[in-house]
Amino acid sequence: MDNYPSCYGVTVINTFFRPRSLLALTLSAALTFPTNVMSADPIELPSIGTTAGGTLTIDQESIYGEAYMRMLRNSYPIVNDPVLNEYIDSLGHRLVANANDVKTPFTFFMIRDRNINAFAFFGGYVALHSGLFLHAKSESELASVVAHEIAHVTQRHLARSMEEQARRTPATIAALAGSLLLAIAAPEAGIAAITATTAGSMQSQINYTRSNEREADRFGIATLAKAGFEPDAMPRFFSRLADEYRYASKPPPMLLTHPLPEDRITDTRERAQQYPPMRIMPSLDYHLARSRIVARYAGINSDAAMDWLERTERRTSPEIKPAFEYGRALVYLDTRKLDQAEEILTKLLRDDPNNNFYLDAISDLYIEKGEPDVALKKLEAALKNKPRNSVLSINHANVLLKKERYQDASRALQRYTHDNPEDVNGWHLLSEASDALGRNDEDLAARAEILALKANWNKAIQFYTQASQIAELGSLKQARYDARIDQLMEQRDRFLNLR
Incomplete structure (x- = not known):
């Protein structure tokens, strides 16, 4: 299903949180580098993950995380792509x-952004920039980045x-949390703000951040090893980034918040070497996701996408050749060269009939060709094997x-939005179906849910109020x-109290 944003770029968000002092070099999300292993002596790691209990409870962190996620949806180019979301969710x-x-x-x-970056924030939210897939x-x-953020x-x-900062800076929890969250997604803001701090305070924050980065590296490598990824992927990725941007006047956002001094790279390399060396087969799903991003989210034209696919394919193993064919099929589909796209996708689906990447693309293809019955038949057959799968x-x-x-669409979408209430795609389609059926109240309710997901509480409440007025009295x-x-008003009040 095609549903990708037309905008590109990132804007700093400070609409609701009004920090009194930005935390410089806060631990925004450091890249994680997955490492995995069949068997290795466990690395003894200190149990220091709960020392912040005096500052925020887990429940409070979840409230901040949910609020910030809604703000991001409203202001950042979040990628609402069912296939990519399924892949990222599975990996994570x-x-x-x-x-x-x-x-x-x-x-x-x-987030659709070619800059290399990833970050995590309260409540277990982990964001990846699309640019990560290009590097x-x-x-x-990629898993090493995610594991580090976890x-x-x-x-x-x-x-x-925040607890450390509170010891040195008189500020409310809300102000400190707002500063942290802002610096996570906008590391340049955090770096700029550091000039307003004293040298001593700056050094303390830098040391504290470096300590967290090393700790995230250690725990991340242990997680990656247990999950079955290559142990040396983290230092390998670190080293390549450090070499590539060693003399860059403007390093990527990730390196602003996650600097890569040589001793850190050495530390991750030594830790990875404690695990038996392993090499795993290339992941076709990863390369399918990568090709999809190049074709649709890299901000390049079709010729440039085709050139990237051709150049990259020359340097890869035969097992992942289908990923480059898939990428070309998407470019053909998006430029309405439907016969070329159909030829490729038919072959790919014949060889791998249950692959959601291919099923998603071929359903779009037959819609474009004016043959939705063909798409429907293929999807209904696939749903028998994977009922209620979100992509299908x-x-x-x-x-x-x-x-x-x-x-029929309305019934299917009622089920889908119940199972996937935070997917704006489902609510958009439900709004469309309701409008076509003349159900103005259900159209308003679906649009209200989209607004609530983007922290536009007042408008969401207004739409639901209108829906209630339209509905049969007492129904x-x-x-x-x-x-x-009532739920939305409660959520709005809780949200506004975070300021």
Whole structure:
């Protein structure tokens, strides 16, 4: 299903949090570098991940995290791509399942930005820039970034940094939390703010951040090893980035908040060497995701995307050749060269009939060709093997809409939004189906959910109020709308109290 943003870039968000002093060099998300192992002597790691209990509880962290995520949705180019989201979520939770000290659910998402960066924040939220896929040459390298970020969360580095800052700076928890969250997503703001601090305070913060980075490296490598990734992927990726940007006048955001001095690289290399060397087969799914990003989210034209696919394919192993064919098929599809796209996708799907990357693309293809029945048949067959799979379900609902089977689409989307309430794609399609059916109240309710996901509480409440007025007086539907209004008002008040 095609659903990718037309905008590109990142804007600093400070609408709701009004920090009194930005925390310089806060531990925004350091890259994680996955390492995995079949068997190795366990590395003794200190149990220091809960020392921030006196500052914020886990529940409070979750409240801040949810609030900040809503702000990001409103102001950042979040990638709402079902196939990529499924891949990132699968990779992230494979790592979480092998991490220590996990006390919160995790949410993984992507921001469309060619800069190399990743960051984590309260509540288990981990963001990856799409540019990471252009620089990580293997799934293990990408996983190393994610594992590092997971360690920042499990070891509660944000809360611990805030506790450290609170000892030296008179400020409310809200102000400190706002500073931390701002510096995470906008590291340049944190760096600029450091000029206003004293030299002693600056050195203290730098030391504290470096300590957290090393700790995240240690825990990240242990997690990666347990999850089955290459142990040396982290130092390999670190070294390549350090070499590439050693003399750069403007390093990527990741290196602003996660500097790579030689001793840090050496430390990760020595730790990786404590595990037996291993080489794993290249991940086709990783390279399919990478090709999809090049074709649709890299901010380059179709000729440049084709050139990248051709050049990169020459240096890769035969096992991942289908990923480059897939990338070319997407370029053909997006430039409406439908016959060329169909030829490639038909072959790919014949060889791998249950692959969601291919099923998603071929459903878009047959919609574009004016043959939605073909797409519907393939999706319904796939759903028998993977019922309620999010990628297949959203594509299935989209095809029903294109076939003007609005009643069926509405039922499918009611189920989908129940299972995936934070996916704006589902709410957009439900709004479309409701509008086509003349159900103005349900259209307003779906649009209200999108607004609430983006922290636009007042407008969301207004839309639900209008929906309640339209619904039959005393009906279950009206009661449901009224109950949702109460929930949104409570969430809004809790959100505004964070300022």
